[in-house]
Amino acid sequence: MASVTVKTKVDESIALTPTIRFGIIAVRNGFITRDDLDKAMRCQLKEDIDGKRHRLIGRILFDFGLITIGQIEEVLIELFADRKPNNEKSEK
Numbered sequence: 001m002a003s004v005t006v007k008t009k010v011d012e013s014i015a016l017t018p019t020i021r022f023g024i025i026a027v028r029n030g031f032i033t034r035d036d037l038d039k040a041m042r043c044q045l046k047e048d049i050d051g052k053r054h055r056l057i058g059r060i061l062f063d064f065g066l067i068t069i070g071q072i073e074e075v076l077i078e079l080f081a082d083r084k085p086n087n088e089k090s091e092k
Contacts, residue, residue: 022058023037032066040061
């Protein structure tokens with residue numbers, strides 16, 4: 001039974017990683033404040049609990065008028081850059 005609990009916690013951690021990292025990158029790049037991110041994450045959680053369609057953090061921030069499509073693209077480029085094989089990272 002313990003292994004099931006551990007597996008669930010690991011799966012939850014992996015599932016949350018893109019959301020957390022998207023927000024951290026957006027804050028670090030000065031696109032939003034930490035308060036903006038907290039507001040969007042609370043909104044996302046409430047909508048999920050209420051059974052509404054899941055929205056990504058970037059979409060919520062955009063819908064609130066806090067981030068532009070261009071800024072979302074910049075964050076996504078940075079977010080997924082580390083998922084490329086090593087030989088692709090150095091190429092530009």
